Amino acid sequence: MNVSFSPTICEDFLKNLVSNADYEILRQAAERMGVPSLEENACTAVTNIVSIKQPAKSIDIGCGIGVSSLAVLKGYPNTNLTAVDGNLERGLFFQNYFRDYKNVSYYQMRGEQFLKTTDEKYDFAFIDTVKREYSGIWQLLRPRLNKNACVIFDDILIYGYVMCQECETPYKYQSNRREVLNFIYEIFEDTTLNTQLIPVNGGMLCISLK
Numbered sequence: 001m002n003v004s005f006s007p008t009i010c011e012d013f014l015k016n017l018v019s020n021a022d023y024e025i026l027r028q029a030a031e032r033m034g035v036p037s038l039e040e041n042a043c044t045a046v047t048n049i050v051s052i053k054q055p056a057k058s059i060d061i062g063c064g065i066g067v068s069s070l071a072v073l074k075g076y077p078n079t080n081l082t083a084v085d086g087n088l089e090r091g092l093f094f095q096n097y098f099r100d101y102k103n104v105s106y107y108q109m110r111g112e113q114f115l116k117t118t119d120e121k122y123d124f125a126f127i128d129t130v131k132r133e134y135s136g137i138w139q140l141l142r143p144r145l146n147k148n149a150c151v152i153f154d155d156i157l158i159y160g161y162v163m164c165q166e167c168e169t170p171y172k173y174q175s176n177r178r179e180v181l182n183f184i185y186e187i188f189e190d191t192t193l194n195t196q197l198i199p200v201n202g203g204m205l206c207i208s209l210k
Helices: 007-015 021-033 040-053 067-075 088-097 111-117 131-144 158-163 171-188
Strands: 057-061 080-085 104-108 122-127 145-154 193-198 204-209
Touching: 021 067, 021 088, 040 067, 040 122, 040 145, 040 204, 057 067, 057 111, 067 080, 067 122, 080 088, 088 104, 111 131, 122 131, 131 145, 131 171, 158 171, 171 193, 171 204
Parallel strands: 057 080, 057 122, 080 104, 122 145
Antiparallel strands: 145 204, 193 204
């Protein structure tokens, strides 16, 4: 018997295998506030990567209300996590939810602004901000990475449009598509990096320094 396979079928199957109880409060808040949050399968991928790396210091840029930060902490509860987001409402929720976490620091500012002012260096970074800003964030982040650090850029496929021709892409996404596609090529052509594009949900660009 031949079985038709698709990423959607795979994701639906995986959702039934993973308990989302730990994220329920955050997901309900995200729906109530009308803000995006990291999908279940992406959370699992982040948690697994972090559990392998066990980073001493992590940073979550574009943390929102904290779903991605929780995924990092589930992977390695002892990491010192810096969370950054420019939205006041999301930030207030984040600070209240993580108020008892002594190893979590929150900064309400844009990712680029934070990276220009910090002297810290990190072992793991998760980035989920405006996609056209990814290249600029990478240029600021790279000097702030320790040896063998790992970085994940989320939703790198922009709804799959980076895999389409520009003429097949809705006009409002064309500029983002071009800039993200150039960023992907830039990363894959850099021989000092180990790079993988993980096709989970909106796609994750996983980078590690050699």
